[in-house]
Amino acid sequence: MNIHKIINGRTIFLVALLSFMSTVALAHTDLVSSMPADTAQLETSPEKLVLNFSEPVRLMQVKLVAGNGDQVQLGFNPNNQSVEKHELSVPSLSASQYTVTWVILGSDGHRMEGSFGFGVGSAVAQTEPSSAEDHSAHQH
Helix, strand or coil: CCHHHHHHHHHHHHHHHHHHHHHHHHCCCCEEEEECCCCEEECCCCCEEEEEEEEEEEEEEEEEEECCCCEECCCCCCCCCCEEEEEEECCCCCCEEEEEEEEEECCCCCEEEEEEEEEECCCCCCCCCCCCCCCCCCEC
16 A cells, blocks of 8 residues: 555544544533523513523532622522523512623533623613623633
8 A cells, every 4th residue: 555645544534533623622502591581671570590501511600790789699509410401599689780690611621601681670771781602701
């Protein structure tokens, strides 16, 4: 067998393998929906906070902060369970804008965080909307 054909075959295989691996490495988990939804304006306080991700993840941190900067106590404790849907009870919220921030670990150990906002009360003005897919703090 010709040595050039062997080298070319191995080169093609390695290029294909590296291409596949880089595609997998670039794939990341998205927050596909939430309740309340990003930029939602609710008349009354939600009973729960629901985060739906595109694949099972470990929810490591969730914070709910009112427009005045006060953090709402959710009683969240991280655990080792990886699921797509995470639900948290929410205490009664007063009229304000709220920001939810979250930190997750994907099945590959990839740490991601994001945020979204919503308002409670009809008289509350909308603030600048944030993206449900805010992955500005990806850590590889």
